[in-house]
Amino acid sequence: MIVVEGVVKRFGALVALRGMTFEVARGEVVCLIGPSGSGKSTMLRCMNFLERYDEGRVVIDGETIGYEGDGSERRVRRAVDLARQRRRVGMVFQSYNLFPHQTVLENVLEGPVHVLGRPKAEARAEALALLEKIGLAAKAGERPARLSGGQQQRVAIARALAMKPEVMLFDEVTSALDPELVGEVLQAIRGLAEEGMTMVLVTHEIAFAREVAHRIIFMDEGQIVEAGPARELVMNPRTVRLQAFLRRFREGYML
C-alpha cells in the first residue's frame, strides 16, 4: 500500500536520508528505530510531505505523494492537491501540537468539519464516539492546556483518526510523556493495531515495537541497516550496529 523508493532528503550539505526503500502492506504495523539523528522523523515527515524529499518517491495507493509528473517534468503539487493527499494520512507528533485555542472536541472536529466540510451534527456524534473510545469524553469541553500529556496525546490521536485516514504515522509519541502516562497512549495505539490500521511508528519503546509491530526497520545515518520481522530482529540482530544499539538500549533501561 505504501511504497518508499530511493528517498533522498538533504538539508543543505547534510544528507538526512540516503536512499530509503521499503514497503508497508495494508494493515501492517512497521516500526522505525535507530539512534538520534538517524533520520527517522525526516522519513516520517516525507511520507506526508511535511518535508519535501529531493529524490525517489513515496507512493501511497498508487499515487506519488508531493510530486506530479515524472523525471525532469516532476514538480511539486499545488497546495490544494497536497492538502488532499494529506487527508488520507494521519500524523501524531511527539509534542502533541493540539490547537491551543480550541476545546478538545473542537480539535477533533476541526478536520471533519472545516477540511472535509461534513455536517457538524454528524461529525460531532462521531467525534464524541472517538473521545469515548480513548476515554476522554468527559474532557470534551476542556482546553488542551488543562490536560495531562497522556491525555493530550490521546486527543491528538483522536484528531487524526477523525479524518478516517488510511495510514497513521506516529513520531515518538510517548517520548515527551512521564513514564506513568506512556501506557495509556501505547494502549490506544495497540487498539488501532488490533483493528488493522496501517501504521508506521517511530519509537524508542523497543519492547512495545517487538510486541505490536509486524516488522521493524533499523536505520542509521539516513539508511536502512537491518529490517525484518519484529521479534526476530530484536531477539537475533544480525548486524553489529543493531546489536550495539540494542545493547545500549538495555543498559539504558537498567540505569
Place this chain on the structure above:
Amino acid sequence: MPEIAALKYLPVLVAALATTAKLSAMVVACGLALGVTLTAAAHLGGKAVALAIGAVGYVVRGMPLLVFVFGVYFALPPSFTFDTKMLAAVVAMSVYMAAFVFEIFRGAIAGVPRGLTDAASAIGMTPRLAFRRMVLPVALRMTVAPIVNRTVMSIKGTSLASAIGVWELSLAGREIIQRDLQPFQVLGMIALFYFVICWAVALAGAAVERRVSFEH
C-alpha cells in the same frame, strides 16, 4: 481639611481632557486600523511590499515621537478651513502607533510554533485555511498584552501634541502653571487624569486577556 486651591481650574482641565480623550480615541482607532491593514498588506502583497512596509516601520519606530509629530506638522500645507495642528497630531501619532502595531502582529504571526502549522497541514489544511483558522487566532491572542501596552503609551504620548499647539490636557496645564504658583497641585490633577484613563484601558485589556487565555 486643607483646601486644594487648584480645584478652581477643574472646569478648564476637564475641557482640555475632552480634547485629550478625543485625540487618544482617534489615534488608537486609526493606529490599530492602519496597523492591521499594513499587516494584511504585507501578508498578501508579496515579498516586496512586506519588505517596504517593514523598512518604513523600522525607521518610524526608531524616531522619537516628538520629532515625528513636528515632521508631519511642517510637512502638511497650512489651511484655514480645518485644524492643521490637530490633523498633524492625529496623523503622526496614528502612523507611529501603526508602526508598532504592525511589528507586534508580525512578530506574533512569526512566533506561532511550527508544530501548530504542521498539525494543521497534517489534517489536510491548505496553508490559507491553516492561516485563517490556526495561525491568526493563536497569534491574535498573543498580541493582546503588547497591544494594550502600546495603547497606553499612545494615550500618554498625546501629550506631545502640546508641542505643536494642540490645546489638550498638558498644554492647558502648562498655561495654568505659568500663571499660578501651584504647579504640583495642577500637575497632580493632570497626572491623575492620565492615570485613570490608562488604568481603565489596562483593566479592560486584562479582562480581554483572561477571556482569550488558552486555559480559559
